[in-house]
């Protein structure tokens with residue numbers, strides 16, 4: 578079978594300049610490496626410099642260009658400055674809001690600071706970066722936000738994250754409408770479970786096996802499968818796709834909601 582990664586021709590994204598948040602690890606790193614391989618110049622942020630430098634080395638070894646600009650996306654001014662610095666040197670045709678995450682807790686155990694941390698990272702930072710990108714796009718652009726499948730139906734143990742991702746879904750549609758006339762497309766990609774090092778570190782083999790069994794296509798999502806879809810949505814081939822929430826989840830959204838509450842791990846969802 579042809580692998581997804583064989584579909585695009587080399588140079589398919591020549592001339593593209595894309596900023597990826599959380600580009601040092603996991604899904605963000607896979608996205609950065611793939612876009613650079615297809616010819617885009619990629620800028621990326623994260624709080625830590627070291628993972629970004631590792632992405633830069635991997636991209637350079639493959640003959641691509643990656644510009645690491647460490648910053649905390651929850652600091653709106655710092656994020657704005659990082660994006661502007663990248664755009665001033667390379668232009669800007671795409672933004673991928675990938676930085677995100679949450680802890681797992683029953684709703685009654687989420688304290689105000691925990692709620693705020695998850696909303697700030699997964700929703701408010703996305704808005705600030707979209708807003709910052711808007712005037713930097715010249716002649717159109719494409720914004721993608723990495724969300725989480727099933728947010729529209731709910732999940733147990735992730736109330737803060739489900740609320741934030743639902744906010745991103747609404748934001749995606751609102752911005753798609755406001756900016757369509759300037760050929761700025763705004764979409765959301767909602768992955769199912771992806772076995773990245775970060776998720777492995779926050780889960781047990783038993784939980785991952787349960788999530789795999791609960792996925793109609795009986796395996797977890799590969800980071801490369803998300804990256805390939807990102808490449809497509811950034812390309813001119815997706816020129817009429819905007820305002821969409823697009824799932825890369827093996828059909829997970831059709832199955833029962835997941836139960837990620839610490840006390841519920843290992844049990845079937847209620």
Ligand SMILES: CCCCCCCCC/C=C/C(=O)SCCNC(=O)CCNC(=O)[C@H](O)C(C)(C)COP(=O)(O)OP(=O)(O)OC[C@H]1O[C@@H](n2cnc3c(N)ncnc32)[C@H](O)[C@@H]1OP(=O)(O)O
Pocket residue numbers: 677678679680681682686687688689690691692694695698726727732768769770771775776779788829830832833834835
């Ligand atoms: C159908 C669908 C199929 C689909 C099925 C899909 C399954 C799910 C798959 C999803 C996977 C991923 O996203 S995995 C990839 C992403 N990686 C992660 O999620 C791991 C990283 N997580 C984090 O870094 C943190 O959780 C996060 C809050 C986001 C960032 O935090 P910060 O660095 O700002 O903050 P911290 O100082 O650590 O914490 C801030 C506050 O959070 C609270 N807090 C932190 N951990 C807490 C905990 N376990 N329980 C309660 N509260 C907690 C405390 O109140 C802290 O405040 P004080 O203590 O008062 O200071």
Ligand SMILES: NC(=O)C1=CN([C@@H]2O[C@H](COP(=O)(O)OP(=O)(O)OC[C@H]3O[C@@H](n4cnc5c(N)ncnc54)[C@H](OP(=O)(O)O)[C@@H]3O)[C@@H](O)[C@H]2O)C=CC1
Pocket residue numbers: 598599600601602603604605622623624625626628648649650651675676677678679698723724725726767768769770771772773774775776
């Ligand atoms: N893995 C999975 O199963 C799924 C993941 N997702 C989502 O996909 C995205 C990527 O996940 P994944 O690759 O697994 O996880 P990672 O934890 O590896 O990726 C998150 C990245 O974001 C960066 N980041 C976190 N907080 C900030 C911040 N405040 N400012 C700047 N950068 C930050 C991290 O770098 P640093 O720590 O250096 O800041 C890290 O590189 C997340 O939004 C996640 O919620 C969605 C569905 C499923």
